Amino acid sequence: MTYGTGDPDEGKGAKSTLASSVYHQLRDDLLRGALESESKLRVEWVVARYGAGASPVREALNRLAAEGLLGRHDQRGFFLMPVSAAELEELTHTRCWLEERALRESIAHRTAEWEEQLVLALHRLARADRRLPDDPATNNPEWEKLHRAFHRALISACRSHWLIGFCDQLSDQASRYRLISQRGPGTERDDIGEHRTIAERTLDGDADGAVGALLNHYRMTAALCMERFNQGYAPLAAGKARRVRK
Template sequence: MTYGAANLNDDGTGPKSTLASTVYHQLRDDLLGGALETESKLRVEWVVSKYGAGASPVREALNRLASEGLLGRHDQRGFFIMPVTAMELEELTRTRCWLEERALRESIAHRTAEWEEQLVLALHRLGRASRHDLPSINPDWEKLHRTFHRVLISACRSHWLVGFCDQLSDHAYRYRQMANDGEGVQRDGFAEHRLIAECALDGNADGAVQALIDHYQLTASMCMERFKQNETAAAPAERARR
Protein backbone atom coordinates (compact mmCIF):
# COMPACT_ATOMS: atom_id res chain seq x y z
CA MET A 1 0.00 0.00 0.00
CA THR A 2 1.25 3.41 -0.88
CA TYR A 3 -0.05 6.84 -0.03
CA GLY A 4 0.00 10.12 -1.90
CA ALA A 5 -0.21 8.47 -5.31
CA ALA A 6 -2.92 9.76 -7.61
CA ASN A 7 -5.28 7.41 -9.43
CA LEU A 8 -3.92 6.66 -12.88
CA ASN A 9 -7.33 6.73 -14.49
CA ASP A 10 -10.83 7.71 -13.42
CA ASP A 11 -11.90 4.11 -12.98
CA GLY A 12 -8.39 2.67 -12.63
CA THR A 13 -9.10 -0.03 -15.23
CA GLY A 14 -8.36 1.55 -18.64
CA PRO A 15 -5.38 0.84 -20.88
CA LYS A 16 -3.65 4.03 -19.76
CA SER A 17 -3.84 2.83 -16.17
CA THR A 18 -2.57 -0.63 -17.12
CA LEU A 19 0.45 0.69 -19.00
CA ALA A 20 1.30 3.25 -16.34
CA SER A 21 1.01 0.61 -13.63
CA THR A 22 3.28 -1.74 -15.55
CA VAL A 23 5.95 0.94 -16.01
CA TYR A 24 5.51 2.01 -12.39
CA HIS A 25 6.14 -1.48 -11.01
CA GLN A 26 9.06 -2.24 -13.33
CA LEU A 27 10.78 1.06 -12.69
CA ARG A 28 10.04 0.88 -8.97
CA ASP A 29 11.65 -2.57 -8.75
CA ASP A 30 14.74 -1.25 -10.53
CA LEU A 31 14.94 1.80 -8.25
CA LEU A 32 14.54 -0.24 -5.06
CA GLY A 33 16.96 -2.89 -6.27
CA GLY A 34 19.68 -0.34 -6.99
CA ALA A 35 19.76 -1.19 -10.70
CA LEU A 36 19.82 2.48 -11.72
CA GLU A 37 22.54 5.00 -10.91
CA THR A 38 21.54 7.39 -8.15
CA GLU A 39 21.30 11.13 -8.79
CA SER A 40 21.17 10.60 -12.55
CA LYS A 41 18.54 12.41 -14.56
CA LEU A 42 15.64 10.26 -15.67
CA ARG A 43 14.51 11.45 -19.09
CA VAL A 44 11.01 10.54 -20.22
CA GLU A 45 12.40 9.49 -23.60
CA TRP A 46 14.85 7.08 -21.97
CA VAL A 47 12.13 5.51 -19.81
CA VAL A 48 9.86 5.19 -22.87
CA SER A 49 12.61 3.34 -24.72
CA LYS A 50 13.66 1.10 -21.84
CA TYR A 51 10.23 0.06 -20.60
CA GLY A 52 8.34 0.09 -23.88
CA ALA A 53 5.47 2.44 -23.09
CA GLY A 54 4.20 5.76 -24.37
CA ALA A 55 5.13 9.13 -22.93
CA SER A 56 1.77 9.65 -21.20
CA PRO A 57 1.78 6.48 -19.04
CA VAL A 58 5.50 7.00 -18.38
CA ARG A 59 4.82 10.47 -16.96
CA GLU A 60 2.01 9.02 -14.82
CA ALA A 61 4.41 6.43 -13.44
CA LEU A 62 7.19 8.96 -12.84
CA ASN A 63 4.83 11.29 -10.98
CA ARG A 64 3.65 8.41 -8.82
CA LEU A 65 7.21 7.42 -7.94
CA ALA A 66 8.05 11.05 -7.16
CA SER A 67 5.09 11.18 -4.74
CA GLU A 68 6.64 8.21 -2.91
CA GLY A 69 10.03 9.89 -2.63
CA LEU A 70 11.86 7.47 -4.91
CA LEU A 71 12.33 10.17 -7.54
CA GLY A 72 13.05 13.86 -7.21
CA ARG A 73 11.62 16.48 -9.50
CA HIS A 74 13.20 19.67 -10.85
CA ASP A 75 10.79 22.39 -11.90
CA GLN A 76 10.57 22.30 -15.70
CA ARG A 77 13.63 20.02 -15.85
CA GLY A 78 12.19 16.57 -15.28
CA PHE A 79 12.96 13.82 -12.79
CA PHE A 80 16.09 12.48 -11.14
CA ILE A 81 16.85 9.41 -9.03
CA MET A 82 17.05 10.24 -5.34
CA PRO A 83 20.55 9.82 -3.90
CA VAL A 84 21.42 7.52 -1.02
CA THR A 85 23.14 9.38 1.81
CA ALA A 86 24.18 8.64 5.37
CA MET A 87 22.01 11.51 6.62
CA GLU A 88 18.95 10.21 4.80
CA LEU A 89 19.53 6.67 6.09
CA GLU A 90 19.82 7.95 9.64
CA GLU A 91 16.54 9.87 9.35
CA LEU A 92 14.83 6.95 7.65
CA THR A 93 15.90 4.52 10.37
CA ARG A 94 14.87 6.89 13.15
CA THR A 95 11.45 7.49 11.63
CA ARG A 96 10.92 3.81 10.95
CA CYS A 97 11.69 2.98 14.58
CA TRP A 98 9.21 5.63 15.78
CA LEU A 99 6.36 4.34 13.63
CA GLU A 100 6.98 0.64 14.02
CA GLU A 101 7.28 0.98 17.79
CA ARG A 102 3.72 2.31 17.89
CA ALA A 103 2.51 -0.29 15.38
CA LEU A 104 4.17 -3.14 17.26
CA ARG A 105 2.85 -2.06 20.66
CA GLU A 106 -0.67 -1.80 19.23
CA SER A 107 -0.29 -5.16 17.51
CA ILE A 108 0.79 -6.88 20.73
CA ALA A 109 -1.98 -5.18 22.71
CA HIS A 110 -4.61 -6.48 20.27
CA ARG A 111 -3.04 -9.80 19.38
CA THR A 112 -5.22 -12.77 18.55
CA ALA A 113 -4.64 -16.51 18.26
CA GLU A 114 -4.67 -16.13 14.47
CA TRP A 115 -2.01 -13.40 14.62
CA GLU A 116 0.17 -15.57 16.86
CA GLU A 117 -0.13 -18.49 14.45
CA GLN A 118 0.77 -16.28 11.49
CA LEU A 119 3.80 -14.88 13.31
CA VAL A 120 5.05 -18.34 14.30
CA LEU A 121 4.63 -19.52 10.70
CA ALA A 122 6.36 -16.44 9.26
CA LEU A 123 9.31 -16.94 11.61
CA HIS A 124 9.52 -20.65 10.78
CA ARG A 125 9.56 -20.00 7.04
CA LEU A 126 12.15 -17.26 7.43
CA GLY A 127 14.38 -19.58 9.43
CA ARG A 128 14.27 -22.26 6.74
CA ALA A 129 15.31 -19.91 3.94
CA SER A 130 18.88 -19.11 3.02
CA ARG A 131 19.56 -15.39 3.22
CA HIS A 132 22.53 -15.25 0.91
CA ASP A 133 22.68 -15.94 -2.80
CA LEU A 134 26.09 -14.34 -3.22
CA PRO A 135 26.98 -11.75 -4.28
CA SER A 136 23.44 -10.58 -3.54
CA ILE A 137 20.69 -11.38 -1.07
CA ASN A 138 18.35 -14.26 -1.89
CA PRO A 139 15.13 -12.69 -3.27
CA ASP A 140 13.03 -15.50 -1.76
CA TRP A 141 14.49 -14.70 1.65
CA GLU A 142 13.67 -11.03 1.08
CA LYS A 143 10.00 -11.88 0.50
CA LEU A 144 9.83 -13.98 3.65
CA HIS A 145 11.68 -11.28 5.59
CA ARG A 146 9.15 -8.68 4.45
CA THR A 147 6.28 -11.00 5.36
CA PHE A 148 7.64 -11.51 8.88
CA HIS A 149 7.89 -7.78 9.58
CA ARG A 150 4.48 -7.14 8.03
CA VAL A 151 2.81 -9.86 10.12
CA LEU A 152 4.49 -8.50 13.23
CA ILE A 153 2.54 -5.23 13.06
CA SER A 154 -0.55 -6.52 11.24
CA ALA A 155 -2.77 -6.55 14.37
CA CYS A 156 -2.28 -2.84 15.07
CA ARG A 157 -5.78 -2.03 13.70
CA SER A 158 -4.59 0.84 11.47
CA HIS A 159 -4.16 0.26 7.74
CA TRP A 160 -2.75 3.81 7.53
CA LEU A 161 0.03 3.00 9.98
CA VAL A 162 0.81 -0.29 8.25
CA GLY A 163 0.90 1.53 4.91
CA PHE A 164 3.36 4.15 6.13
CA CYS A 165 5.54 1.41 7.64
CA ASP A 166 5.47 -0.38 4.28
CA GLN A 167 6.74 2.74 2.52
CA LEU A 168 9.61 3.13 4.96
CA SER A 169 10.40 -0.57 4.60
CA ASP A 170 10.71 -0.10 0.83
CA HIS A 171 13.18 2.75 1.26
CA ALA A 172 15.16 0.75 3.83
CA TYR A 173 15.29 -2.16 1.38
CA ARG A 174 16.73 0.18 -1.25
CA TYR A 175 19.53 1.18 1.11
CA ARG A 176 20.32 -2.43 1.95
CA GLN A 177 20.50 -3.29 -1.74
CA MET A 178 22.69 -0.28 -2.52
CA ALA A 179 25.02 -1.21 0.34
CA ASN A 180 24.93 -4.86 -0.73
CA ASP A 181 24.90 -6.00 2.87
CA GLY A 182 24.55 -9.63 1.83
CA GLU A 183 28.29 -10.01 1.41
CA GLY A 184 30.55 -10.62 4.36
CA VAL A 185 27.96 -9.79 7.02
CA GLN A 186 28.70 -11.21 10.46
CA ARG A 187 25.39 -11.42 12.33
CA ASP A 188 22.82 -13.97 13.40
CA GLY A 189 19.83 -12.47 11.67
CA PHE A 190 17.50 -15.32 12.52
CA ALA A 191 18.29 -15.01 16.22
CA GLU A 192 17.39 -11.31 16.01
CA HIS A 193 14.03 -12.10 14.41
CA ARG A 194 13.36 -14.94 16.83
CA LEU A 195 13.94 -12.65 19.82
CA ILE A 196 11.50 -10.08 18.42
CA ALA A 197 8.87 -12.77 17.82
CA GLU A 198 9.31 -14.46 21.19
CA CYS A 199 8.92 -11.19 23.07
CA ALA A 200 5.86 -10.30 20.99
CA LEU A 201 4.25 -13.71 21.54
CA ASP A 202 4.90 -13.43 25.29
CA GLY A 203 3.18 -10.04 25.35
CA ASN A 204 6.44 -8.34 26.29
CA ALA A 205 5.96 -5.14 24.32
CA ASP A 206 9.01 -3.36 25.79
CA GLY A 207 11.27 -6.29 24.98
CA ALA A 208 9.87 -6.72 21.47
CA VAL A 209 10.23 -3.02 20.68
CA GLN A 210 13.80 -2.89 21.95
CA ALA A 211 14.73 -6.00 19.95
CA LEU A 212 13.15 -4.50 16.82
CA ILE A 213 14.93 -1.18 17.23
CA ASP A 214 18.25 -2.94 17.85
CA HIS A 215 17.66 -4.99 14.71
CA TYR A 216 17.00 -1.93 12.52
CA GLN A 217 19.84 0.10 13.98
CA LEU A 218 22.33 -2.73 13.45
CA THR A 219 21.27 -3.02 9.81
CA ALA A 220 21.64 0.74 9.36
CA SER A 221 25.10 0.77 10.95
CA MET A 222 26.22 -2.05 8.64
CA CYS A 223 24.93 -0.11 5.63
CA MET A 224 26.81 2.97 6.85
CA GLU A 225 30.00 0.97 7.15
CA ARG A 226 29.60 -0.44 3.65
CA PHE A 227 29.04 3.04 2.23
CA LYS A 228 32.28 4.18 3.89
CA GLN A 229 34.15 1.20 2.45
CA ASN A 230 32.78 1.88 -1.02
CA GLU A 231 33.75 5.55 -0.79
CA THR A 232 37.28 4.62 0.30
CA ALA A 233 37.62 2.12 -2.55
CA ALA A 234 36.34 4.64 -5.10
CA ALA A 235 38.59 7.49 -3.95
CA PRO A 236 41.75 6.48 -5.94
CA ALA A 237 39.76 6.15 -9.17
CA GLU A 238 38.10 9.50 -8.56
CA ARG A 239 41.48 11.19 -8.00
CA ALA A 240 42.84 9.57 -11.17
CA ARG A 241 40.04 11.10 -13.23
CA ARG A 242 40.85 14.62 -12.04
Protein backbone atom coordinates in the same frame (compact mmCIF):
# COMPACT_ATOMS: atom_id res chain seq x y z
CA MET B 1 -11.83 -7.08 -38.94
CA THR B 2 -11.81 -6.52 -35.21
CA TYR B 3 -14.03 -3.95 -33.61
CA GLY B 4 -13.67 -2.34 -30.20
CA THR B 5 -16.25 -2.74 -27.49
CA GLY B 6 -17.28 0.90 -27.66
CA ASP B 7 -16.50 1.27 -23.97
CA PRO B 8 -14.71 4.62 -23.48
CA ASP B 9 -13.01 3.20 -20.35
CA GLU B 10 -11.42 0.34 -22.28
CA GLY B 11 -8.39 2.41 -23.32
CA LYS B 12 -8.08 3.86 -19.84
CA GLY B 13 -7.98 0.37 -18.39
CA ALA B 14 -5.19 -0.74 -20.71
CA LYS B 15 -3.22 2.40 -19.93
CA SER B 16 -3.67 1.88 -16.21
CA THR B 17 -2.48 -1.73 -16.51
CA LEU B 18 0.64 -0.66 -18.40
CA ALA B 19 1.35 2.10 -15.91
CA SER B 20 0.98 -0.37 -13.05
CA SER B 21 3.36 -2.81 -14.73
CA VAL B 22 5.98 -0.11 -15.29
CA TYR B 23 5.49 1.13 -11.74
CA HIS B 24 6.18 -2.29 -10.21
CA GLN B 25 9.19 -3.02 -12.43
CA LEU B 26 10.71 0.39 -11.86
CA ARG B 27 9.98 0.28 -8.13
CA ASP B 28 11.69 -3.11 -7.79
CA ASP B 29 14.73 -1.83 -9.68
CA LEU B 30 14.89 1.29 -7.51
CA LEU B 31 14.68 -0.63 -4.25
CA ARG B 32 17.36 -3.14 -5.20
CA GLY B 33 19.72 -0.43 -6.37
CA ALA B 34 19.74 -1.46 -10.03
CA LEU B 35 19.45 2.14 -11.26
CA GLU B 36 22.05 3.80 -9.03
CA SER B 37 24.24 4.66 -12.03
CA GLU B 38 21.43 6.80 -13.47
CA SER B 39 21.39 10.30 -11.96
CA LYS B 40 18.32 11.24 -14.03
CA LEU B 41 15.40 9.19 -15.29
CA ARG B 42 14.28 10.72 -18.55
CA VAL B 43 10.91 9.56 -19.85
CA GLU B 44 12.49 8.46 -23.12
CA TRP B 45 15.04 6.29 -21.30
CA VAL B 46 12.37 4.64 -19.15
CA VAL B 47 10.20 4.04 -22.24
CA ALA B 48 13.09 2.24 -23.93
CA ARG B 49 14.05 0.21 -20.85
CA TYR B 50 10.58 -1.03 -19.92
CA GLY B 51 8.91 -1.12 -23.31
CA ALA B 52 5.89 1.04 -22.55
CA GLY B 53 4.47 4.25 -23.97
CA ALA B 54 5.27 7.70 -22.66
CA SER B 55 1.87 8.20 -21.04
CA PRO B 56 1.92 5.12 -18.73
CA VAL B 57 5.59 5.78 -18.00
CA ARG B 58 4.82 9.33 -16.82
CA GLU B 59 2.00 7.98 -14.68
CA ALA B 60 4.35 5.44 -13.06
CA LEU B 61 7.07 8.05 -12.51
CA ASN B 62 4.62 10.48 -10.93
CA ARG B 63 3.36 7.77 -8.61
CA LEU B 64 6.90 6.89 -7.48
CA ALA B 65 7.67 10.57 -6.95
CA ALA B 66 4.54 10.94 -4.80
CA GLU B 67 5.81 8.02 -2.67
CA GLY B 68 9.20 9.67 -2.23
CA LEU B 69 11.14 7.05 -4.20
CA LEU B 70 11.95 9.55 -6.95
CA GLY B 71 12.59 13.27 -6.97
CA ARG B 72 11.05 15.62 -9.52
CA HIS B 73 12.17 18.99 -10.88
CA ASP B 74 9.50 21.14 -12.49
CA GLN B 75 9.97 20.96 -16.26
CA ARG B 76 13.24 19.06 -15.79
CA GLY B 77 12.13 15.50 -15.25
CA PHE B 78 12.73 12.89 -12.57
CA PHE B 79 15.83 11.85 -10.68
CA LEU B 80 16.94 9.27 -8.14
CA MET B 81 16.79 10.53 -4.59
CA PRO B 82 20.36 10.88 -3.28
CA VAL B 83 21.55 8.67 -0.44
CA SER B 84 23.53 10.05 2.46
CA ALA B 85 24.59 9.15 5.98
CA ALA B 86 22.49 11.98 7.42
CA GLU B 87 19.39 10.81 5.54
CA LEU B 88 19.92 7.23 6.70
CA GLU B 89 20.26 8.37 10.32
CA GLU B 90 17.00 10.33 10.17
CA LEU B 91 15.24 7.52 8.34
CA THR B 92 16.30 4.93 10.92
CA HIS B 93 15.28 7.16 13.83
CA THR B 94 11.83 7.81 12.34
CA ARG B 95 11.26 4.18 11.42
CA CYS B 96 12.14 3.01 14.93
CA TRP B 97 9.83 5.63 16.41
CA LEU B 98 6.81 4.64 14.29
CA GLU B 99 7.31 0.88 14.32
CA GLU B 100 7.70 0.82 18.09
CA ARG B 101 4.19 2.25 18.38
CA ALA B 102 2.84 -0.10 15.69
CA LEU B 103 4.34 -3.18 17.35
CA ARG B 104 3.14 -2.23 20.83
CA GLU B 105 -0.37 -1.69 19.47
CA SER B 106 -0.28 -5.03 17.65
CA ILE B 107 0.75 -6.88 20.80
CA ALA B 108 -1.95 -5.09 22.80
CA HIS B 109 -4.63 -6.09 20.27
CA ARG B 110 -3.28 -9.54 19.41
CA THR B 111 -5.52 -12.25 17.99
CA ALA B 112 -4.97 -15.94 17.34
CA GLU B 113 -5.13 -15.30 13.59
CA TRP B 114 -2.44 -12.61 13.83
CA GLU B 115 -0.18 -14.92 15.84
CA GLU B 116 -0.61 -17.68 13.26
CA GLN B 117 0.26 -15.30 10.42
CA LEU B 118 3.40 -14.18 12.24
CA VAL B 119 4.53 -17.77 12.88
CA LEU B 120 3.92 -18.61 9.22
CA ALA B 121 5.82 -15.53 8.02
CA LEU B 122 8.83 -16.46 10.17
CA HIS B 123 8.72 -20.07 8.97
CA ARG B 124 8.72 -19.02 5.31
CA LEU B 125 11.54 -16.54 5.87
CA ALA B 126 13.66 -19.15 7.67
CA ARG B 127 13.33 -21.58 4.76
CA ALA B 128 14.47 -19.09 2.10
CA ASP B 129 18.07 -18.50 1.02
CA ARG B 130 19.24 -14.97 1.80
CA ARG B 131 21.60 -14.88 -1.19
CA LEU B 132 21.27 -16.26 -4.70
CA PRO B 133 22.98 -19.67 -4.87
CA ASP B 134 24.74 -18.83 -8.14
CA ASP B 135 25.59 -15.26 -7.07
CA PRO B 136 26.42 -15.06 -3.33
CA ALA B 137 27.00 -11.30 -3.58
CA THR B 138 23.36 -10.66 -4.53
CA ASN B 139 20.30 -10.87 -2.28
CA ASN B 140 17.58 -13.32 -3.28
CA PRO B 141 14.47 -11.40 -4.48
CA GLU B 142 12.22 -14.08 -2.99
CA TRP B 143 13.90 -13.65 0.40
CA GLU B 144 13.33 -9.91 0.12
CA LYS B 145 9.58 -10.47 -0.39
CA LEU B 146 9.39 -12.82 2.58
CA HIS B 147 11.44 -10.44 4.71
CA ARG B 148 9.04 -7.63 3.91
CA ALA B 149 6.07 -9.91 4.68
CA PHE B 150 7.51 -10.81 8.09
CA HIS B 151 7.98 -7.19 9.16
CA ARG B 152 4.55 -6.30 7.82
CA ALA B 153 2.99 -9.18 9.78
CA LEU B 154 4.57 -7.90 13.00
CA ILE B 155 2.62 -4.65 12.93
CA SER B 156 -0.49 -5.75 11.04
CA ALA B 157 -2.67 -5.88 14.18
CA CYS B 158 -2.03 -2.27 15.17
CA ARG B 159 -5.52 -1.26 13.91
CA SER B 160 -4.31 1.79 11.97
CA HIS B 161 -3.98 1.63 8.20
CA TRP B 162 -2.38 5.08 8.30
CA LEU B 163 0.38 3.90 10.61
CA ILE B 164 0.96 0.78 8.52
CA GLY B 165 1.13 2.94 5.39
CA PHE B 166 3.76 5.24 6.88
CA CYS B 167 5.76 2.24 8.07
CA ASP B 168 5.58 0.71 4.57
CA GLN B 169 6.91 3.91 3.04
CA LEU B 170 9.84 4.04 5.46
CA SER B 171 10.49 0.34 4.85
CA ASP B 172 10.86 1.04 1.13
CA GLN B 173 13.43 3.74 1.76
CA ALA B 174 15.32 1.60 4.27
CA SER B 175 15.38 -1.36 1.87
CA ARG B 176 17.04 0.78 -0.77
CA TYR B 177 19.88 1.68 1.58
CA ARG B 178 20.22 -1.88 2.83
CA LEU B 179 20.37 -3.44 -0.62
CA ILE B 180 22.84 -0.90 -1.97
CA SER B 181 25.15 -1.38 1.02
CA GLN B 182 24.93 -5.18 0.92
CA ARG B 183 26.27 -5.60 -2.60
CA GLY B 184 29.53 -7.46 -2.55
CA PRO B 185 31.05 -9.30 0.43
CA GLY B 186 29.09 -8.60 3.59
CA THR B 187 29.50 -8.92 7.33
CA GLU B 188 28.37 -12.25 8.74
CA ARG B 189 25.13 -11.84 10.64
CA ASP B 190 22.58 -14.17 12.18
CA ASP B 191 19.62 -12.74 10.30
CA ILE B 192 17.16 -15.50 11.07
CA GLY B 193 18.23 -15.52 14.72
CA GLU B 194 17.40 -11.83 14.98
CA HIS B 195 14.01 -12.31 13.35
CA ARG B 196 13.25 -15.34 15.52
CA THR B 197 14.03 -13.38 18.69
CA ILE B 198 11.71 -10.56 17.60
CA ALA B 199 8.91 -13.04 16.83
CA GLU B 200 9.31 -15.05 20.02
CA ARG B 201 9.19 -12.01 22.27
CA THR B 202 6.23 -10.67 20.33
CA LEU B 203 4.32 -13.95 20.64
CA ASP B 204 5.14 -14.09 24.36
CA GLY B 205 3.45 -10.71 24.76
CA ASP B 206 6.73 -9.15 25.94
CA ALA B 207 6.22 -5.71 24.39
CA ASP B 208 9.40 -4.17 25.82
CA GLY B 209 11.51 -7.16 24.79
CA ALA B 210 9.99 -7.34 21.31
CA VAL B 211 10.44 -3.61 20.70
CA GLY B 212 14.03 -3.77 21.96
CA ALA B 213 14.85 -6.65 19.61
CA LEU B 214 13.18 -4.93 16.65
CA LEU B 215 14.92 -1.60 17.15
CA ASN B 216 18.30 -3.28 17.69
CA HIS B 217 17.70 -5.13 14.42
CA TYR B 218 17.09 -1.89 12.52
CA ARG B 219 19.95 -0.05 14.18
CA MET B 220 22.39 -2.85 13.41
CA THR B 221 21.37 -2.70 9.75
CA ALA B 222 21.90 1.07 9.73
CA ALA B 223 25.28 0.70 11.42
CA LEU B 224 26.46 -1.77 8.78
CA CYS B 225 25.32 0.61 6.08
CA MET B 226 27.16 3.46 7.78
CA GLU B 227 30.33 1.37 7.62
CA ARG B 228 29.94 1.29 3.85
CA PHE B 229 29.63 5.08 3.82
CA ASN B 230 32.83 5.35 5.83
CA GLN B 231 34.58 2.93 3.48
CA GLY B 232 33.61 5.09 0.50
CA TYR B 233 31.53 2.36 -1.12
CA ALA B 234 30.76 3.80 -4.58
CA PRO B 235 26.93 3.74 -4.76
CA LEU B 236 26.70 5.29 -1.30
CA ALA B 237 29.54 7.77 -1.57
CA ALA B 238 28.10 9.00 -4.88
CA GLY B 239 25.11 10.33 -2.98
CA LYS B 240 27.04 13.40 -1.90
CA ALA B 241 27.92 14.27 -5.48
CA ARG B 242 24.35 13.76 -6.69
CA ARG B 243 22.96 16.01 -3.99
CA VAL B 244 24.61 19.05 -5.54
CA ARG B 245 24.28 18.05 -9.17
CA LYS B 246 21.73 20.10 -11.13
